[in-house]
Amino acid sequence: xxxxxxxxxxxxxxxxxxxxxxxxxxxxxxxxxxxxxxxxxxxxxxxxxxxxxxxxxxxxxxxxxxxxxxxxxxxxxxxxxxxxxxxxxxxxxxxxxxxxxxxxxxxxxxxxxxxxxxxxxxxxxxxxxxxxxxxxxxxxxxxxxxxxxxxxxxxxxxxxxxxxxxxxxxxxxxxxxxxxxxxxxxxxxxxxxxxxxxxxxxxxxxxxxxxxxxxxxxxxxxxxxxxxxxxxxxxxxxxxxxxxxxxxxxxxxxxxxxxxxxxxxxxxxxxxxxxxxxxxxxxxxxxxxxxxxxxxxxxxxxxxxxxxxxxxxxxxxxxxxxxxxxxxxxxxxxxxxxxxxxxxxxxxxxxxxxxxxxxxxxxxxxxxxxxxxxxxxxxxxxxxx
Numbered sequence: 001x002x003x004x005x006x007x008x009x010x011x012x013x014x015x016x017x018x019x020x021x022x023x024x025x026x027x028x029x030x031x032x033x034x035x036x037x038x039x040x041x042x043x044x045x046x047x048x049x050x051x052x053x054x055x056x057x058x059x060x061x062x063x064x065x066x067x068x069x070x071x072x073x074x075x076x077x078x079x080x081x082x083x084x085x086x087x088x089x090x091x092x093x094x095x096x097x098x099x100x101x102x103x104x105x106x107x108x109x110x111x112x113x114x115x116x117x118x119x120x121x122x123x124x125x126x127x128x129x130x131x132x133x134x135x136x137x138x139x140x141x142x143x144x145x146x147x148x149x150x151x152x153x154x155x156x157x158x159x160x161x162x163x164x165x166x167x168x169x170x171x172x173x174x175x176x177x178x179x180x181x182x183x184x185x186x187x188x189x190x191x192x193x194x195x196x197x198x199x200x201x202x203x204x205x206x207x208x209x210x211x212x213x214x215x216x217x218x219x220x221x222x223x224x225x226x227x228x229x230x231x232x233x234x235x236x237x238x239x240x241x242x243x244x245x246x247x248x249x250x251x252x253x254x255x256x257x258x259x260x261x262x263x264x265x266x267x268x269x270x271x272x273x274x275x276x277x278x279x280x281x282x283x284x285x286x287x288x289x290x291x292x293x294x295x296x297x298x299x300x301x302x303x304x305x306x307x308x309x310x311x312x313x314x315x316x317x318x319x320x321x322x323x324x325x326x327x328x329x330x331x332x333x334x335x336x337x338x339x340x341x342x343x344x345x346x347x348x349x350x351x352x353x354x355x356x357x358x359x360x361x362x363x364x365x366x367x368x369x370x371x372x373x374x375x376x377x378x379x380x381x382x383x384x385x
Contacts, residue, residue: 119361119380122202122335124159125186129179138188149176152193152210163193165211175213181205182223185337187313192219195230196237199314202334203259224257226314229272241265243295249274254285255310261330267291268310276300318355318364325351325373329384336361339381346384349373 012018128136128146136146138156146154146161155162161180180190184203191197193211200206204223217237229237231251239247241258245265252272258265267276269285276283276291283291283300290305312319318331328351329340335357349371355364365375365382374385 119336119338119377121358121360122185122187122337124188126161126180126182126188126200128154128161129181131176131178139186149210152176154178154210159187160189160191162191163210165193176210177207178210179205179207183337184334192230194232194235197228199226201225201313202337221256221258223259224255224313226253226255226311228253243278243293245276245278245293247274247276255314259330259334262295264295265293266310267293268305268307270307270311312354313357316357318357320351320353322350322352324348325368325384328368329382332361332364333382337380341381341383343383343385 009018123139125139128138130136130147138146138161141156143156143158146156148154151166153164153166155164180188180200182188182200182202182204186202187200189197189199190206190208192208194217196217198206198219201224204221204225206225207220209218212235215235217232217235218240219238220240222242227239227249229249229251233250237249237251239249239256241247241256242260243265245258247254247256247267249272252274253270254272254274255268255270256265257268267274267285268290269287271287273287274285276285276293278293278300281293281298281300283302285291285302288304288307289302290310292301292303306321309319309321313331318328318335320328324346326346332338333340338361351368351371353367355367365377369375376383376385
């Protein structure tokens, strides 16, 4: 991969000498990363040195204008710095390699999306289903107390639902369950009555008691969630997912991906230790490991994975490290609330890089098109060609 070529391309753009094709290439990167004004602060010293060696001094001087970790867009030069910074971080993909070596044409117009009505990313959207079956749409009500049931008060903050228990629950008290569900294009956070924090990804649901009574803490999950479990050695925490799998933990941080349309259940451990089991099959995870259980049964595969990629969704990113197009489009479909269809043979190439989940769908598809994957959009349906 020739990074010198890319730097020269930036200089040509500054001087107004790029071709339409070259300009579209750079604009795609700029549009994608315009929602990350702090991107320069994440460059390594080696990357900054490399940029400084190839960019004109008067462009690099704009780095001194960073205020509090945020780049102030004062001139066209700053704009080029941000494009360059984004490229250094994202330049590892196979699609970029193909573009720099001129093996395919960039035709951003092939994404047939009406820019007057762009498909926007998801946000904090969820609804709460109470034990009596009634439903509360959380994004349509104001912050403050949602309701109170016995000793439990439910409070809504911006994107967070908090269960506060004012008194220790009576062990003879009837267990009352709630379900927090996110739609496609939604995410939400809940703090359970024991202090456990749970982040729900799009198209997911968590079934849990309003107060934990007894010697165990049990919840049920569909979809994907990240857990920070409050420590309590006297009450082990269990996450029950589809296909009869259970996760047992005393207190730890972990992520569970258990979407019904995925081929496996993936449990990834960031901190502490957990045990995953289904029937007579079980496995112990250490930090940095992921347990994969195929939904057709069989053994639990334990492997080391990049946890930054696993929880990128929680941190506002799509992050791919050798992901295939089906995996990527599955995430995009859930987050932008669109249906995905495939026309012809599935592209076999792998993708690497990061994309902000705040980006418009148009920008995401433009970057993917740089790998010669074409899209057409019909309303809320994306066809991968």
